Amino acid sequence: MQQAPEETSRSLVSQAIGAITQHMRAHDLGPGDRLPSESQLSREMGVSRTVVREAFRSLAAMRLIELSAGKRAVIAELDYGVMSPVIEHGVQTEQISIQQIYDVRRTIEMRTAALASLRRSEDESARILAHTEGMRANFENLPALMEHDLAFHLEIAKAARNPVFTLIVGAFDGVTRQTWPIGWRSRSRVEDQLAMIDLHRELAEAIAAGDPARAQDLMAKHFDRSVKALVDAGMA
Numbered sequence: 001m002q003q004a005p006e007e008t009s010r011s012l013v014s015q016a017i018g019a020i021t022q023h024m025r026a027h028d029l030g031p032g033d034r035l036p037s038e039s040q041l042s043r044e045m046g047v048s049r050t051v052v053r054e055a056f057r058s059l060a061a062m063r064l065i066e067l068s069a070g071k072r073a074v075i076a077e078l079d080y081g082v083m084s085p086v087i088e089h090g091v092q093t094e095q096i097s098i099q100q101i102y103d104v105r106r107t108i109e110m111r112t113a114a115l116a117s118l119r120r121s122e123d124e125s126a127r128i129l130a131h132t133e134g135m136r137a138n139f140e141n142l143p144a145l146m147e148h149d150l151a152f153h154l155e156i157a158k159a160a161r162n163p164v165f166t167l168i169v170g171a172f173d174g175v176t177r178q179t180w181p182i183g184w185r186s187r188s189r190v191e192d193q194l195a196m197i198d199l200h201r202e203l204a205e206a207i208a209a210g211d212p213a214r215a216q217d218l219m220a221k222h223f224d225r226s227v228k229a230l231v232d233a234g235m236a
Helices: 005-026 038-045 049-061 084-092 098-119 122-137 142-159 163-171 173-185 190-208 212-232
Strands: none
Touching: 005 038, 005 049, 038 049, 084 098, 084 163, 084 173, 098 142, 098 163, 098 173, 098 190, 098 212, 122 142, 122 190, 142 163, 142 173, 142 190, 173 212, 190 212
16 A cells, blocks of 8 residues: 555665664764764765755754754753653643652662762762752742752752763652742741751751762651641642
């Protein structure tokens, strides 16, 4: 049976995507390196420039390349943004529960805390501590407080020196932004809210002190309290 024109077009675009990614591997291209022009790839692959353009758009949507008007496509740096919508979709369609997300986060971030305490630079340690100070300084400014909290966890993941951890922790950003205000407000007593900020500070100090066991234990304690707050709010 002959393929419909739209099916043929999709097949050609898929083949072009495969050829372009193979070109990346064959030429050891890294972030910032440029890909051949549309016209060059069109000639080499024996397809129209329209097919190559669609392949580029698909790769850009996956955040594997970056496109700029009038410039050649370049290899993109790792970006957790491509994973975040998948997790959000899973939650919104009830294929993933908040409890499951926090279970995974607890496991992963216990590890990032331990590794960060062993691998962090002085600058990274200072940034982690600074975010806890930002949380305290913005205690009554919830949007700013949340931003410091999210940045705190991402900075720890970066200090673990494993980009896979950074990708995964960052991918939870969208869902966390939805659950964070609810969990925070479920701590009705100011003392409980301040205790959570103090726990972040203790964790930052354990990382700064190079104490992986304590850092890991404090991260576990943090997530246990967070899950309890969400349970109290009826979310997990």
